[in-house]
Amino acid sequence: xxxxxxxxxxxxxxxxxxxxxxxxxxxxxxxxxxxxxxxxxxxxxxxxxxxxxxxxxxxxxxxxxxxxxxxxxxxxxxxxxxxxxxxxxxxxxxxxxxxxxxxxxxxxxxxxxxxxxxxxxxxxxxxxxxxxxxxxxxxxxxxxxxxxxxxxxxxxxxxxxxxxxxxxxxxxxxxxxxxxxxxxxxxxxxxxxxxxxxxxxxxxxxxxxxxxxxxxxxxxxxxxxxxxxxxxxxxxxxxxxxxxxxxxxxxxxxxxxxxxxxxxxxxxxxxxxxxxxxxxxxxxxxxxxxxxxxxxxxxxxxxxxxxxxxxxxxxxxxxxxxxxxxxxxxxxxxxxxxxxxxxxxxxxxxxxxxxxxxxxxxxxxxxxxxxxxxxxxxxxxxxxxxxxxxxxxxxxxxxxxxxxxxxxxxxxxxxxxxxxxxxxxxxxxxxxxxxxxxxxxxxxxxxxxxxxxxxxxxxxxxxxxxxxxxxxxxxxxxxxxxxxxxxxxxxxxxxxxxxxxxxxxxxxxxxxxxxxxxxxxxxxxxxxxxxxxxxxxxxxxxxxxxxxxxxxxxxxxxxxxxxxxxxxxxxxxxx
Amino acid sequence: xxxxxxxxxxxxxxxxxxxxxxxxxxxxxxxxxxxxxxxxxxxxxxxxxxxxxxxxxxxxxxxxxxxxxxxxxxxxxxxxxxxxxxxxxxxxxxxxxxxxxxxxxxxxxxxxxxxxxxxxxxxxxxxxxxxxxxxxxxxxxxxx
Ligand SMILES: Cc1cc2nc3c(=O)[nH]c(=O)nc-3n(C[C@H](O)[C@H](O)[C@H](O)COP(=O)(O)OP(=O)(O)OC[C@H]3O[C@@H](n4cnc5c(N)ncnc54)[C@H](O)[C@@H]3O)c2cc1C
Ligand code: SF4
Ligand code: SF4
Ligand code: FES
Numbered sequence: 001x002x003x004x005x006x007x008x009x010x011x012x013x014x015x016x017x018x019x020x021x022x023x024x025x026x027x028x029x030x031x032x033x034x035x036x037x038x039x040x041x042x043x044x045x046x047x048x049x050x051x052x053x054x055x056x057x058x059x060x061x062x063x064x065x066x067x068x069x070x071x072x073x074x075x076x077x078x079x080x081x082x083x084x085x086x087x088x089x090x091x092x093x094x095x096x097x098x099x100x101x102x103x104x105x106x107x108x109x110x111x112x113x114x115x116x117x118x119x120x121x122x123x124x125x126x127x128x129x130x131x132x133x134x135x136x137x138x139x140x141x142x143x144x145x146x147x148x149x150x151x152x153x154x155x156x157x158x159x160x161x162x163x164x165x166x167x168x169x170x171x172x173x174x175x176x177x178x179x180x181x182x183x184x185x186x187x188x189x190x191x192x193x194x195x196x197x198x199x200x201x202x203x204x205x206x207x208x209x210x211x212x213x214x215x216x217x218x219x220x221x222x223x224x225x226x227x228x229x230x231x232x233x234x235x236x237x238x239x240x241x242x243x244x245x246x247x248x249x250x251x252x253x254x255x256x257x258x259x260x261x262x263x264x265x266x267x268x269x270x271x272x273x274x275x276x277x278x279x280x281x282x283x284x285x286x287x288x289x290x291x292x293x294x295x296x297x298x299x300x301x302x303x304x305x306x307x308x309x310x311x312x313x314x315x316x317x318x319x320x321x322x323x324x325x326x327x328x329x330x331x332x333x334x335x336x337x338x339x340x341x342x343x344x345x346x347x348x349x350x351x352x353x354x355x356x357x358x359x360x361x362x363x364x365x366x367x368x369x370x371x372x373x374x375x376x377x378x379x380x381x382x383x384x385x386x387x388x389x390x391x392x393x394x395x396x397x398x399x400x401x402x403x404x405x406x407x408x409x410x411x412x413x414x415x416x417x418x419x420x421x422x423x424x425x426x427x428x429x430x431x432x433x434x435x436x437x438x439x440x441x442x443x444x445x446x447x448x449x450x451x452x453x454x455x456x457x458x459x460x461x462x463x464x465x466x467x468x469x470x471x472x473x474x475x476x477x478x479x480x481x482x483x484x485x486x487x488x489x490x491x492x493x494x495x496x497x498x499x500x501x502x503x504x505x506x507x508x509x510x511x512x513x514x515x516x517x518x519x520x521x522x523x524x525x526x527x528x529x530x531x532x533x534x535x536x537x538x539x540x541x542x543x544x545x546x547x548x549x550x551x552x553x554x555x556x557x558x559x560x561x562x563x564x565x566x567x568x569x570x571x572x573x574x575x
Numbered sequence: 576x577x578x579x580x581x582x583x584x585x586x587x588x589x590x591x592x593x594x595x596x597x598x599x600x601x602x603x604x605x606x607x608x609x610x611x612x613x614x615x616x617x618x619x620x621x622x623x624x625x626x627x628x629x630x631x632x633x634x635x636x637x638x639x640x641x642x643x644x645x646x647x648x649x650x651x652x653x654x655x656x657x658x659x660x661x662x663x664x665x666x667x668x669x670x671x672x673x674x675x676x677x678x679x680x681x682x683x684x685x686x687x688x689x690x691x692x693x694x695x696x697x698x699x700x701x702x703x704x705x706x707x708x709x710x711x712x713x714x715x716x717x718x719x
Contacts, residue, residue, distance in 0.1 A: 440682070544616040567624070
């Protein structure tokens with residue numbers, strides 16, 4: 001019997017069609033015996049594009065579908081849903097990645113077209129062997145674990161608890177609020193960080209749905225979406241309950257572990273730790289909270305200087321922008337000017353990043369309060385030295401000013417280094433515990449940076465706030481609420497569909513050697529002593545395929561990644 | 576006519592396939608000689624896949640997984656790390672040069688690294704010439 005396959009080659013506007021001759025791919029693919037229909041279309045993922053598939057399935061009785069377009073990590077779900085809408089099992093589908101792995105990385109149209117033909121052919125060969133799989137649904141435990149009680153964790157917790165759901169809020173320190181508890185007023189509206197936090201902390205403490213676990217850490221997380229078991233332990237050096245272990249059941253987890261400040265002593269040229277009046281932004285926040293701006297000898301500074309991008313946007317330390325330092329620096333200009341109006345303030349920056357709502361206005365207002373803005377070059381940092389006895393200041397800063405092109409020397413009694421944000425020291429440990437990935441700087445990676453920013457590649461694990469990347473309070477809060485909303489939508493459904501892809505052992509083929517038993521990272525393989533056969537607990541299997549490749553009897557089938565499917569695909573791609 | 580190596584890439588879904596996608600979204604160019612298939616984890620790579628590729632005309636096979644410690648399934652790549660060298664030893668007995676089968680770790684953020692590895696492997700195999708398995712099975716390897 002000939003499998004009736006429909007193949008759709010997407011132009012992706014001009015993203016694919018600019019390099020790949022889509023018509024040539026279509027012509028080639030239509031010559032394959034199993035292919036009943038082959039079409040090209042401008043945007044397959046658009047509604048009319050999907051309708052094309054639905055129509056063809058209905059009218060021509062297609063049994064299997066291939067879309068040659070972008071990465072399956074982008075749109076596999078979209079097209080599976082289209083198949084489902086047309087009454088076809090969603091697993092009767094395969095994608096050929098002719099954009100990310102072809103048109104976007106090659107410049108020779110002929111070679112790219114040949115490669116696109118091979119990739120599309122491989123998908124056709126593979127899809128012939130696809131089987132209809134039934135999705136399982138599992139119960140969703142309505143409890144949520146939130147890790148980290150900064151503004152992100154507090155916000156997500158309240159959102160869930162006030163919708164009536166149980167939340168475990170885990171915090172490694174002995175207090176709530178995270179880094180925001182160390183901040184005085186907040187840019188750009190100069191409202192108090194303390195007010196923002198106190199209001200939230202009060203609500204958290206008085207809620208009956210929240211179990212607050214201070215001085216606590218996650219030790220282990222087992223299970224899968226909807227059904228996790230988290231093992232927690234109490235930290236701290238002494239006190240009651242130290243080291244005590246406890247287990248909780250949760251359906252979802254939100255990681256809100258935040259950031260740590262960049263250690264200013266790593267930048268040796270600013271003399272932090274040597275020159276006593278060179279301080280960090282957090283040192284300065286402490287002064288602001290105490291209500292007195294002063295030098296280490298107790299005198300009031302006549303000259304203050306602020307230096308941006310310390311540890312950020314540098315080749316040596318972090319390449320990224322920490323996003324909050326520019327506005328925080330302007331906030332300092334404001335606070336110094338209102339507390340010590342006679343103080344002469346210089347602001348030394350590389351670029352002034354004022355991208356957020358209200359930021360540009362804030363910049364304009366600040367530049368009106370007589371501040372000397374000096375621009376220095378990336379990699380051409382200012383140099384600070386102690387002043388001589390004849391100078392009326394404590395330090396002198398030499399800066400190669402970019403706008404004037406002149407070497408300028410300015411006086412300073414107090415220098416504030418705008419230290420950037422850095423991934424937490426234990427971020428890797430956290431990532432491994434909950435099974436998510438980190439980028440090269442240590443920030444957690446989202447499922448899709450634009451379209452799925454708070455989910456991760458592990459279903460049931462969400463991320464929010466500055467553990468994902470540096471961001472200010474509004475963005476942090478938005479992410480925290482988004483993560484909570486995602487979870488509430490799942491809880492409302494009560495059940496969740498888990499992927500129908502897992503390993504299966506054939507009783508007939510299994511020799512009972514037990515090689516696979518030890519191999520499974522999730523202990524999903526059981527040995528049946530009576531039958532003398534191994535057996536996969538499908539709900540626990542995460543479909544890695546390690547056992548499939550290892551079974552000497554070839555008794556294990558990796559559903560949707562069967563030997564047959566993969567071998568056919570290999571043959572097809574090497575046409 | 577110059578020899579254009581044909582390389583099969585077998586990439587794990589979570590790190591390496593995402594890394595190759597990132598090379599795409601970042602428009603980092605590399606030679607079109609590699610053709611990629613996706614597996615969930617590098618531990619799914621069965622030796623028969625590599626053998627199948629070689630007899631189907633591949634001049635090289637590139638297997639990529641997450642960095643050690645970063646496997647989505649925590650330790651799958653440690654199994655790969657043991658299996659592939661064993662396989663290479665066996666293949667050597669059949670006259671298949673070491674460089675034709677390559678195992679690399681590529682994270683989801685290493686688009687550039689993926690492109691660099693493909694470039695390097697393509698060049699090395701170009702120097703090595705067509706695989707003799709492919710030559711023997713297909714009368715004219717360039718016609719296959
Ligand atoms: C000097 C400075 C000034 C700033 N001023 C402003 C401003 O004016 N306006 C503005 O919008 N933004 C400002 N920001 C940014 C602001 O601090 C952040 O946007 C915000 O605090 C991020 O909150 P968060 O919850 O993501 O992280 P965090 O505040 O870092 O909270 C993370 C919490 O998680 C806990 N935690 C970490 N790891 C674990 C673990 N493994 N287990 C358990 N708990 C854990 C930590 O103890 C902490 O309590 C400023 C930043 C700096 C550096
Ligand atoms: S490795 Fe294969 S044969 Fe051995 S117990 Fe597991 S399934 Fe059975
Ligand atoms: S496929 Fe992986 S997770 Fe599933 S049973 Fe086999 S080894 Fe375990
Ligand atoms: S998931 Fe990438 S190597 Fe296991």
